[in-house]
Amino acid sequence: MFIDTHSHLYLWELQYHIPEAIEHLRENNFSHTIQIGTSVETSEICIELAKKYDIVRATIGIHPCEAQDIPVEKIPEQIAALENMLQTELEHIVGFGEIGFDHYHLSSDASEATIQQWRQIEWFRAQVQLAKKYNLPVVIHTRNCSELTLAELAHSGLSVFVIHCFSEDWSFATKIFDISAWAKISFTNILTYSKSVQIQEVAAKIPLDKMMIETDAPYLIPEWLKWKVSYCEPVHSLHVFQKLCEIRNETPEIIESQLWNSSCNFFHL
């Protein structure tokens, strides 16, 4: 069985295709898809999806690209809104995130970008406290700021977290596992792109029990479907699995069962 550990069915490319996307998962032996919140509003949508479809579980949290534009004065109010979801809907919530750091989508205005970077840190630290309070695994987003992410993770005291949409190198991966023996790395269909040599190296070398697969749908269409489909959907995590089977030594059966076990353990499914 398979689990797509990270996608966003509610985004516009997919939001009118949700029943088909769920059906495709059922037809292909998926037990779950984890719907990832990026704001208070989308976290609520993830919970609604989890209530509607038994195959869906939700995470809640505020993405760094959202956080960077929300004044820190709003932190108490939004943390309270997230905590309210944890108190009332915990049966549908399996993790916290995606939270983290993104220096790729900052303002082109240097002083605004500095404020945005600072806000990302403040929002991250506040959300980590909430995730720890409820003992939830944390989904980490990082882009173009690997040193900051490593420093903040080391300082956070988090142990059960996943680096989602892994797009770093071997050195970053080893530093992540130095921070926590329970950390995971999750691969998207970036793994299928021929230019992704460094990411393929990491996916071939790290222990199988340290990895999970995801799509980040509707983003990141698999390389060999790029001319055939206009959006990625959760079932396309099968292409990540297929690529792993190509580049690793274990049999497909072992890879499938280990990925499924790791994902179930990580999210307590």
Ligand SMILES: [Zn+2]
């Ligand atoms: Zn995402």
